[in-house]
Amino acid sequence: MKSTDWEVIKAAKEAGIPDPGFEIDKNTAIVITDPQNDFLRDDGVAWPVVKASVKENDTINNMSKVFKLARENKIKVFISPHYFFPTDHGWKFEGALEKFMHVKEMYLRKGRLDMTDFESSGADFLDEFKSYLDDDNIILCNPHKIYGPQTTDLNLQLRKYKIEKVLMAGMSTNLCLESHTRDLLEEGFEVGVIADASASAKLPGMDTFQAALMNLRLITSHIFTTEEFEEALKSFKSS
């Protein structure tokens, strides 16, 4: 699909919102948020609410393709996972979806230094992505705790690898992907989004993917689809 298949992207164009564009170069990396079972596997805690969006966007195939294209083009992929630990359940206050995540034991691990029962749990990575995760181009970061990377080493890891431009993908579009995007902008990165390698909760009267797409179109440099990302890589390869 093309990004112009989304009504919001067309509307932005018609309204004359600038589209600065995003050129992939050797200082570009991909950042993937929450590629985890609790969002993407059919027994995941959040699967019931994101399922419709995952199917519409063909998210799992597109995320797999992003991993594959990154490997083939030697583009670094920084993964920002979401984990909770038993001590996080002692927090004195939470926002709405933080409450939901804690009650549902989303992303819960036994401990920071305890991998017991991690494999194949809701906190683990989706099986479809596992063959990519041991590659040389993959950098796994400190887990985030609310929605943004402010509690992680993502910014430092990117800079230590001389990355200046970032393409976002992963779950979920209006929460962790968007909070990462907003913070990376404040940290002075040029940011684009591969929007159909992402998905988001869709409930009656609440299509959060469309809300996110609107915001991301306004604040980033460019919205890609996975197909458009693949196309853009051709100029990168030949450069």
Next chain:
Amino acid sequence: MKSTDWEVIKAAKEAGIPDPGFEIDKNTAIVITDPQNDFLRDDGVAWPVVKASVKENDTINNMSKVFKLARENKIKVFISPHYFFPTDHGWKFEGALEKFMHVKEMYLRKGRLDMTDFESSGADFLDEFKSYLDDDNIILCNPHKIYGPQTTDLNLQLRKYKIEKVLMAGMSTNLCLESHTRDLLEEGFEVGVIADASASAKLPGMDTFQAALMNLRLITSHIFTTEEFEEALKSFKSS
């Protein structure tokens, strides 16, 4: 109006999204983003795109009321303004709306230490708010540069005044108000929103206020209207 007059708020309730609530106490402050002419005066740079939302929400009257209620209840108000300076126009890259703001000379001041022509400019505060701004309860912070407070002393100022809970108001809902909200959550504040003391761009196919309302309902502790905020202050006063 009541927050349940918004369809999104009703939808969230019906979907069973938790609503943690927000109790105003002595460690609560109000944070107001961008209460400035370029958004709110009819010759402002962004007025044409936010006008519809400002009118629907009765934003100017509601923001004035929030200032008034804060003064009466001795609640601190931290203002996070948006200013650009000539050197900002030398930046090497910008996202979509950053380009718009620079081209339109939105929020432009002569210099950081130069107040020439500031008064009544697009960067200045709306006249309606000026009678409140010299009060003892007003703390003006370093200006932000993209949309969030990461480039300012807002977090420090709040903590130096022992503030732990924040109610957001101001312009515009999906950009600076939402980026402030998202970052304050990562900084460990309890956050609520007075949503009709805010407004946001509304273009064909892009109702950014509704997009923001959806996100804010999901990530914060509670959505108030100004009327509900006034009501909530009664319990605060009698406590």
Next chain:
Amino acid sequence: MKSTDWEVIKAAKEAGIPDPGFEIDKNTAIVITDPQNDFLRDDGVAWPVVKASVKENDTINNMSKVFKLARENKIKVFISPHYFFPTDHGWKFEGALEKFMHVKEMYLRKGRLDMTDFESSGADFLDEFKSYLDDDNIILCNPHKIYGPQTTDLNLQLRKYKIEKVLMAGMSTNLCLESHTRDLLEEGFEVGVIADASASAKLPGMDTFQAALMNLRLITSHIFTTEEFEEALKSFKSS
């Protein structure tokens, strides 16, 4: 020992530097940096350079005592560990001691999700502290990567537990302890230091503990020794 046994602390007093004091209350926590073998065990990578200071300060006993007193007084202890992973060795540039740490494989773990060979390695906690680490009052944070907590969730964890005041201890005084102190001040915490529950490199012409003590005296609210901390807890208990 008393803090006035240190010449630097006496000099500060004689020079009239204010000493704001630090009152322990229910919103006070302890933050401990790098309580790990690579600093504190006699085969640790950095042991040869910190050994003299560890002995002078009786650091291991004092850190143990801080853990013990915290448990007895139900004071939360936030541990900020230092870990490196193989991907960190791909960084494109490093400062002086970062180079040292990478060459010496200090704090090296097999992977973020791989605990193989961790137990009793240089990255593991000192045996003397292990009996305290599973207590309810212990919160282990994301690992830091350079010297400060900017790459971790320490600030958020403290705030989620409503902590406003922090007492610092751990290794090493002028590097991770001091960088944590400096950042926590910017985040709006009131900070004190238990200085002999810490130690630092001592080389000919470079007594980094004294350098740190000088800085910490100037920027924090108060310098304690472990003995003085124990004394201060008596007023806390009776309050």
Next chain:
Amino acid sequence: MKSTDWEVIKAAKEAGIPDPGFEIDKNTAIVITDPQNDFLRDDGVAWPVVKASVKENDTINNMSKVFKLARENKIKVFISPHYFFPTDHGWKFEGALEKFMHVKEMYLRKGRLDMTDFESSGADFLDEFKSYLDDDNIILCNPHKIYGPQTTDLNLQLRKYKIEKVLMAGMSTNLCLESHTRDLLEEGFEVGVIADASASAKLPGMDTFQAALMNLRLITSHIFTTEEFEEALKSFKSS
């Protein structure tokens, strides 16, 4: 002078501390903290305590030379000033030197939007530097409030100008210069220091310049003197 004229620098070399080096390139900028009267003019609030160090280092001439060399070589200079405003005096707590600064009304301005009486005040820039400050290569940032840049837009400004490497100069070495250095390292910048274009408090038993020099040698990539910086620029120019 040469950096090896300092005993600490010689000691570090003899101890075998790595010295990664710092190559000036087109992505290098200078960051100058607090080039202000309250430190550097003989009626400044902090002059009595820094005077000895300013004279030993010939700081004012060296800072002027750094400004001059930057202009000649078209190197950007980011100035991070220190200002306080009347509302800052309402803070509920302060560390030791924060108390000193507030009591002494150091860096005090009338208001964020009020330049009355600023010119030639303790908060203003030293006359010796003023002829450089309107140049195209000067970027003035949001003021910091404690010692570090976490409360400013320095990081963003540097990144928006594609700066990756930073040379530090300015006042005072162990406070604002060092806190800036420590935070910029966490933000992923390569950092060097022009150490004699700086100075620091010197009191009986407290030579804070030597303490800072020790720390800076250990955490940054290289220590320059102004003379060595000038020399290094020759290779830059011919590149």
